[in-house]
């Protein structure tokens with residue numbers, strides 16, 4: 001399989017004095033779902049933001065579909081095939097569902113394909129079609145997460161990065177969101193996601209990484225991570241204990 005994303009020795013941070021990422025290496029092959037796990041503050045969101053060009057990269061390499069993207073402007077990432085759903089504030093609350101989805105396609109000039117993609121989004125998320133005229137700020141948490149994912153997909157990305165897509169959702173909605181993510185992958189989009197919900201995320205993933213203190217500490221096939229006692233103790237057990 002060819003590489004969608006290659007991250008090597010990535011050092012990044014918000015201020016010149018403090019590096020949050022201290023040498024991270026991850027790979028995502030075309031067509032994969034890869035999950036990044038790790039405790040609060042490990043640097044998971046920072047990793048995704050650094051890839052997206054939103055946090056300064058101080059050293060290391062980030063290659064997207066074989067092109068170096070370090071230093072690329074965030075708004076140009078879309079044209080390179082990268083879309084990103086932030087952990088919070090990921091919809092325009094005052095705009096309608098449909099306007100949110102249309103915003104996702106503003107950089108596209110292929111109007112006919114955009115219209116097709118809008119119809120595809122409503123087929124994937126029938127709930128959003130019902131609510132297309134409602135402002136996104138009035139939706140439930142699960143519906144908002146679907147708007148955020150659908151809006152990112154309206155940019156027609158090849159690689160979609162999701163930061164905690166299941167955060168704060170009920171167990172039934174967690175299952176639904178992960179089922180939708182699997183469908184998105186089946187439609188040909190490669191996925192890199194950050195999750196706290198380790199068991200459910202790994203269940204739909206090919207591979208995973210555990211980040212701690214700004215480094216990738218453990219990596220492997222998703223089923224290996226699920227069976228890894230170190231991972232189990234750190235993340236799976238803790239999460240199960242909370243349920």
Ligand SMILES: Nc1ncnc2c1ncn2[C@@H]1O[C@H](COP(=O)(O)OP(=O)(O)OP(=O)(O)O)[C@@H](O)[C@H]1O
Pocket residue numbers: 014015020038039040041042043044045046047087
């Ligand atoms: N905008 C910011 N400015 C300065 N420091 C930040 C900023 N955002 C995050 N940090 C710091 O970077 C470190 C890593 O944060 P990050 O958000 O990447 O962690 P995370 O693994 O995503 O955690 P969580 O599971 O809580 O989402 C933390 O110490 C945090 O305080």
Ligand SMILES: [Mg+2]
Pocket residue numbers: 044045046087163
């Ligand atoms: Mg985070």
